[in-house]
Amino acid sequence: MRRTRGAAAVLAGLLLAILPAAGPAWAHNGKLKLEVAGDGATGITVQARHADGHRLDTLVRLVLTATADGGRAVGPVQLAPAGEGQGFYTTGPILAPGKWRVTVRAPKPYAGKVTVDVRARAAQSAPAQVAPVTAAKRDGSLQRTPSSWWSPVVLGVLGILGVATIAAMVWLRVRRRDARV
Known part of the structure; x- marks a missing residue:
């Protein structure tokens, strides 16, 4: 009975050691679906x-390879996972503008290969930022908008209130001192 349990434990240990080596490709039949764009x-x-x-x-x-008209070629390039998500890969700028035939292959133990036609375009720059024209009219005179006049008014009122508060505190302190004497 002890020998049977020991043999079963050894067999279970061997299976646990061998199954991870079979890898995740075994769990999903080793085939990958690759979407390339x-x-x-x-x-x-x-x-x-x-x-x-x-x-x-x-x-x-x-692994990516690409060929274009005129015999231009790129690759083989080994792709590393990108931070955008699980199973997402990106190359960055590797192609010249034009029409390319791109092939992506998965290494063993996985089986997966896809070939697609891709049109590479020159990267577009962001549109130029135009400064808003709110403080000046077309004739060049200063235009009064709430945002252009309320800030000095509010700051002036707060300044006057601050000076009045300090003056009141000094006056009260002097009055208390005079009342003690």
Whole structure:
């Protein structure tokens, strides 16, 4: 009986040691669904999920290659996970503007490969900030708006109240001193 329990414990220990080595690819049949797209400029984004729809919860080093008209090529580039979410990968600006054929592959033990056409565009700059024109009219004279006159008025009133409060405190102190004498 003791030998049976000991053999069962050893067998269970071996299974527990071997199963993690089989890895998460075994749990999801090792297939990945890769969604590849341009990022709107000269980079590529990749969303990786298991083929059964579950999120990718392990680190997978995807490999990207790209070719364009005229024989231009990029890669192979190993992608690292981005901070945007689980299973999300991004390259940053790696392509020149134009039409590209992009292939992303998943390494073993995963099986996954996808090829898509992507149009890379030059990155657009942010629109120039235009300063608002509120204090001056078209003819150049100063325009009075509530925000342009109330601040000095409020500051003046607060200053007068502060001086009056200090004067009242000094007057009361002098009066008390005179009453004691």
